[in-house]
Amino acid sequence: SKIFIEYLGNVAVKYLREDYGNSNELTTVWNTTMKELKCCGFHGYEDFNNSTYYRNHQQYPSVCCANVSPCQQYNVSSEVKGCFKAFEHFLSQNGKIVGGVALGICGLELAAMIVSLVLFCQIGDK
Template sequence: MGCFSILKTTMFVFNGVIFLGGLAVLGIGIWMKLDSSSFAKILDKAVPQLPQLPHVAYLCIALGAFLLLVGFLGCCGAMRESKCLLVVFFVVMLILFIVEVSGAVVVLAFSAVADIFVDHLKQWALKTLKEGYGRQDDITGIWNTTMNELKCCGFHNYTDFSNSFFYQEHANKYPAFCCPANEECPESDIDKNKQGCLHKFQVFLSRNGKIVGGVYLGIGALEAAAMIVSMTLYCQIGTNL
């Protein structure tokens, strides 16, 4: 009985946290939907270069509702000792676990085509830097955010802007991100030590890849533990009466 009570409490606390998290996310989504003007102002101040995201509210509402459902199933299934709710909770966790494992397998299976992806990314990046940067607001905003956050210049380096639309329209000067004084400058004043965004992104991935993988494994372990606990409770219900 002592072990059974501990499992019930663990299940309740674990899913209670999920329930409260879902409630918070749902509340944020509803607030974003009802008071979109205030949210837009906050988003604009926090990330001025990032285009507005009109569907974020719906995403938060959907995610919050899903977390609420999962938390409710787990909490009620444990405390009411309902086999039906525990089975539904187990199935939901199993589906999530299978989706995550499938995603990991797909990523590993297609890692061999990474070079092809980089080639396509390179073509897109150089095209947008040459033709769209300084001309199209969305392209300019994306690149400004990228170069500002990664502290980089161009895709490979500053030469990606040579003879570009921006270069010609700004009296043969390069963007401020490529210059030491954060002001548009000619090639003679370029910060030659400023690396391209591709290199910076690769460094970022190498430094944070293990963290992302650890978080991914941690989530999978929690889901597996939740399934084990839910099935243990399911099997114990009826034998502890």
């Protein structure tokens, strides 16, 4: 799982550096995630270093500085963690709920497959 998390982090940072601020969809997803989880980047604000966004604006997204503008390295909030850590914290607080919802969805999918199989077999017999 550590290899998968490392791979996920590399992919997330790659897209963050290349497409944040250029792709409306990706920017909206990241902005929503960072605002809701009160986080910045995947690992932290450093993920925006050498990014297209930073080169074009010479600042970090405002959420990285607890909404101080302009958001420069000297006023980045130490309280704002990376989104991966924030997501881990969210899961640790809400893991049972997330797991229950996932199990419920799996149960519904399994029931739908069983009903489909029964109907298919009944149609085939006629």
